Amino acid sequence: MRFRDYFKDRIYSLVIFIVLLAAAVLLMRAYRLEAEAVAAVAVIFAIFYVSELLIDFFRKKKFYDTLVDNTDNLDKKYLVPETIISPGFYEGRILESVLRDTGKSMADNVNVYRQGAENFKEYVEMWIHEIKLPISSMTLILHNSHDKNDRMLAQVRRINNLIEQILYYVRSENAEKDYIIDECSLARIVGAVAVRNKDDILENNIDFQVSDVDVTVYTDAKWLEFMLNQILSNSIKYKDDNKDTSVIRISAVQDKKSIELRIYDNGIGISGSDLPRVFDKSFTGENGRRYSKATGMGLYIVKKMCDKMGHDIYIESAIGEYTEVKMTFYKNDFYNVTKM
Amino acid sequence: MKRICIVEDDKSISGELKELLDNSGYEAVVLEDFGNACEGILAAEADLVLLDINIPHMNGELLLKQLRTRSEVPVIMVTSRDSEADEVLSMSYGADDYVTKPYNPTILLLRINAIFKRLDSGHGSNGTIVFRNMQIFPQKGVIRYSSGREILLTKNEMTIFMYLLSNKDRIVSRDELMTELWNNQEYLNDNALTVNISRLRAHFKEAGFEDIIETRKGQGYILIG
Numbered sequence: 001m002r003f004r005d006y007f008k009d010r011i012y013s014l015v016i017f018i019v020l021l022a023a024a025v026l027l028m029r030a031y032r033l034e035a036e037a038v039a040a041v042a043v044i045f046a047i048f049y050v051s052e053l054l055i056d057f058f059r060k061k062k063f064y065d066t067l068v069d070n071t072d073n074l075d076k077k078y079l080v081p082e083t084i085i086s087p088g089f090y091e092g093r094i095l096e097s098v099l100r101d102t103g104k105s106m107a108d109n110v111n112v113y114r115q116g117a118e119n120f121k122e123y124v125e126m127w128i129h130e131i132k133l134p135i136s137s138m139t140l141i142l143h144n145s146h147d148k149n150d151r152m153l154a155q156v157r158r159i160n161n162l163i164e165q166i167l168y169y170v171r172s173e174n175a176e177k178d179y180i181i182d183e184c185s186l187a188r189i190v191g192a193v194a195v196r197n198k199d200d201i202l203e204n205n206i207d208f209q210v211s212d213v214d215v216t217v218y219t220d221a222k223w224l225e226f227m228l229n230q231i232l233s234n235s236i237k238y239k240d241d242n243k244d245t246s247v248i249r250i251s252a253v254q255d256k257k258s259i260e261l262r263i264y265d266n267g268i269g270i271s272g273s274d275l276p277r278v279f280d281k282s283f284t285g286e287n288g289r290r291y292s293k294a295t296g297m298g299l300y301i302v303k304k305m306c307d308k309m310g311h312d313i314y315i316e317s318a319i320g321e322y323t324e325v326k327m328t329f330y331k332n333d334f335y336n337v338t339k340m
Numbered sequence: 341m342k343r344i345c346i347v348e349d350d351k352s353i354s355g356e357l358k359e360l361l362d363n364s365g366y367e368a369v370v371l372e373d374f375g376n377a378c379e380g381i382l383a384a385e386a387d388l389v390l391l392d393i394n395i396p397h398m399n400g401e402l403l404l405k406q407l408r409t410r411s412e413v414p415v416i417m418v419t420s421r422d423s424e425a426d427e428v429l430s431m432s433y434g435a436d437d438y439v440t441k442p443y444n445p446t447i448l449l450l451r452i453n454a455i456f457k458r459l460d461s462g463h464g465s466n467g468t469i470v471f472r473n474m475q476i477f478p479q480k481g482v483i484r485y486s487s488g489r490e491i492l493l494t495k496n497e498m499t500i501f502m503y504l505l506s507n508k509d510r511i512v513s514r515d516e517l518m519t520e521l522w523n524n525q526e527y528l529n530d531n532a533l534t535v536n537i538s539r540l541r542a543h544f545k546e547a548g549f550e551d552i553i554e555t556r557k558g559q560g561y562i563l564i565g
Contacts, residue, residue: 132442136353144363195447195519205529
């Protein structure tokens, strides 16, 4: 709070003061008071005016400066009413009470939406668990039937993958921590994802190679399984039919501080203009449009969870040649210390 | 014959599961009364329990806890809730394995098979298996004939042979063999599987067992015991 601005705001009081003082001086002169006495009265009035102005300024300055400072420094500015220390002047108390009321009302309002989102998430999760029952049933029926229908089973797998995507989307949107970071065997997770995609890989005649994944990483096994599944199903989906042999190669490279998991395929690749945007929400790109099977959500969720769990991910690609996804897991010293 | 108790309230799933297990050489019993689930499971005298987490009256995890105070029967938790937290909780209550719905039926059978294999290997034997007049050392990948002659199998050949052996006299589909191999982190393609089987046959032919692995057209292979 600057005095100049404060004073500008109160310029009217100075005008009134000067007018009244002039009137008083004229009046006193009319009654023929001594010049000294008139001057003394004028000084007394002036002292009153200035001191009133300064006292009022400093009282308010203290309150408003703290308020502005707190607002500037707070990460969540809406919490500022909580920081107010009740001021000694009336207007301040009005402001305080209004701020508290609006804050509370906004919190209530936000709660309505939070509750709504929470309910929706709960319902979606429950619904997904429910729909998995008929899917399980269908898988078993198809498996048990004598003329095992591979084409139908492939479609059921597709349904299941899409349902899993929405489950993990809902989970990743949730502010709460929904994952457990622990020591996990990369070979086991890669194995689980490979087995899940086995039929699609074999039916598409893809040469599937895995090497050097016998390492442990710190991650959530279920989440990593989901993420790898998204990446691998992209590799399968975007294979290049013009090439004689399709290859998917999964490998891990280890150095002192990190482990890098690489998922390479010699598929159709991603164009240079699409590449920077593949992790954007709902981005489908040229490939997604041409093959019209993309939701644009898979890689978005993958990237988001990588950020949350502290893994790095990036993609290299050349159109018509290859795509390689690289995921970096950092070795966390903290875990090693607690384990000792 | 091993008896497996199915604890699952979805009638369609439990029915299909029973058919799957019955067809795969097990005797499946479906638990009907969930009001007294623990007693029911114990009364079934099963060798293994497939336990669903979402069952009426009681949470499957609590049921498992209750069951564990009275029995050490192997339990595979089957659930549509798949989060790391659920799995950790189930394992801490004493589940032997954890499978999420919808599961690949072949994988479920492999998991069941794995638990039984683990239990059997616990009883004495040093890992060698006798079949016809040969001794098999799965760990070393060696088969020794009564003549003293030894043949060396690759890891993949041994995996295929062991799977055929544990399903002896039953037709094993190529898909099952493939799943078993992939489950063991050997990612073969169709041609490689065919090559491995013909090599396996060639080994046995050399040793004088020509008829040991038969092909059933359109169905798979069968090991004649």
